[in-house]
Amino acid sequence: MNIRLAATALLALGVGAAHAQQTGKPEDTEVWEPVPKVVTPGKTVGDAPNDAIVLFDGKNLDQWTSTDDHSVAAPWPVSGGMFTVKKGTGNIETKRSFTNYQLHLEWRVPANISGTGQARGNSGLFLASLGKGDLGYELQMLDSYNNKTYVNGMAGSIYKQLIPLANPTRKPGEWQVYDIVWTAPTFAAGGAMATPARVTVLLNGVLVQNNVTLKGPTQYIGPPSYQAHGAAPIKLQAHGDKSEPLSFRNIWIRELSADK
Ligand code: MG
Numbered sequence: 001m002n003i004r005l006a007a008t009a010l011l012a013l014g015v016g017a018a019h020a021q022q023t024g025k026p027e028d029t030e031v032w033e034p035v036p037k038v039v040t041p042g043k044t045v046g047d048a049p050n051d052a053i054v055l056f057d058g059k060n061l062d063q064w065t066s067t068d069d070h071s072v073a074a075p076w077p078v079s080g081g082m083f084t085v086k087k088g089t090g091n092i093e094t095k096r097s098f099t100n101y102q103l104h105l106e107w108r109v110p111a112n113i114s115g116t117g118q119a120r121g122n123s124g125l126f127l128a129s130l131g132k133g134d135l136g137y138e139l140q141m142l143d144s145y146n147n148k149t150y151v152n153g154m155a156g157s158i159y160k161q162l163i164p165l166a167n168p169t170r171k172p173g174e175w176q177v178y179d180i181v182w183t184a185p186t187f188a189a190g191g192a193m194a195t196p197a198r199v200t201v202l203l204n205g206v207l208v209q210n211n212v213t214l215k216g217p218t219q220y221i222g223p224p225s226y227q228a229h230g231a232a233p234i235k236l237q238a239h240g241d242k243s244e245p246l247s248f249r250n251i252w253i254r255e256l257s258a259d260k
Helices: 003-012
Strands: 053-056 064-066 082-084 092-094 100-108 123-129 136-141 175-183 193-195 198-203 206-213 247-256
Touching: 100 123, 123 175, 136 175, 136 198, 175 247
Parallel strands: none
Antiparallel strands: 053 247, 064 092, 082 247, 100 175, 100 247, 123 136, 175 198, 198 206
């Protein structure tokens, strides 16, 4: 009898190794604590659950400020339940800082978009803003419905680092939905990176980044590298395309503890 046949015979007799370890009662492996907290979900998927911090509910930008001057209110106009990038005013970011979180955000490239490549509906969601301008970790927003560009710069990419797993973007003029789980990097007392940032991203319900590891904050030129930081705002980019700018709606966040 060869080895394969012998193994098959043993399995048929029910004397495999896995079986041999199954002693005790079913209750021995039941866990009853800690009991997960009760969260009341939104009316539909995409609506904020009751433990979320609503960052934009269609009415005002009270939760936001100018990235380059925190004494200035976010200068982007709110209208019709959405807000829109205002050219020449720079980026905006949340007044609050966050570490690990689940984030929901909806964005729309205008239907009459013009331009090509990176100059076509470009914005960005900085998962942690590390200062003025574009400092931070950028999840790209761009018209990628029918617009060729470098693939680590298309919608769903971690800009210049990670190509999305798929391209589920909708046409310009239609709303796109990001659902994100961000795990912030951690740093040792001396400032060296201890654990890198990780992120999971769904775009329009399709997985585009699967718990990927970031090499550091976004670098436009050259390789990224980590520098120690703590909790950080979430930032939206005013890229300065010549065509009409992007709009946003329904933004909410759930803070997560370090080990969840
Ligand atoms: Mg961008």
